[in-house]
Amino acid sequence: MKITLIASYLRLEEYMLPCFSKQILGFDCPGCGLQRAILFLSKGDFLMAFKMYPAIYPIMLLFAFLAMNKFFTFKYGNQVISSLMILSVATILINYVLKFI
Template identity: 35%
Template sequence: MVIFTRELINWLEAHQLPCLVKESIGIECPGCGFQTAVFMLLRGEIVNSVKTYPGLIPLIVFLALAAGRIAGIKKISPGILKITGFVCLIIILISYLLKLITH
């Protein structure tokens, strides 16, 4: 298991992948800010993480539910996965549209 130390988080943050959409077109994509928000979350900056990328926490919940369903937890129904996935998608798209409008 990987232990996320401050040095590792700082190194990963300094070596983030560039957004190809932003580099080629000049506008941010719906995923812009995701990496930064993950690093903020790993450092314990939950509020700043949510401000940077509002869809991160719902995405983590969705991925955890999906992993649980794949692992064989029968109480996680496909309907719950669809609803959480849809909510996650809506949050990401609304925050992206708001970012485009305000910037």
């Protein structure tokens, strides 16, 4: 069982998409690190996932709330979704700016 899990993680790393922005222009795009952060999350390394892409947790909260909102109605659902979207975009932009400093 453990060997198959390790093999599946190795296969995930083989199929990761390269960042064309980084290859062509020479600098990271705002989404650089997202795939690796998801890989670290699947391995259970939550701190490394945050270090790789800090916006992973607000994005996960947003998707989780969107899924729950699909099945249940919340009184202030639209405000929560808007707030989580703003938090996600702000985290992405702040991380992107801090990469260049």
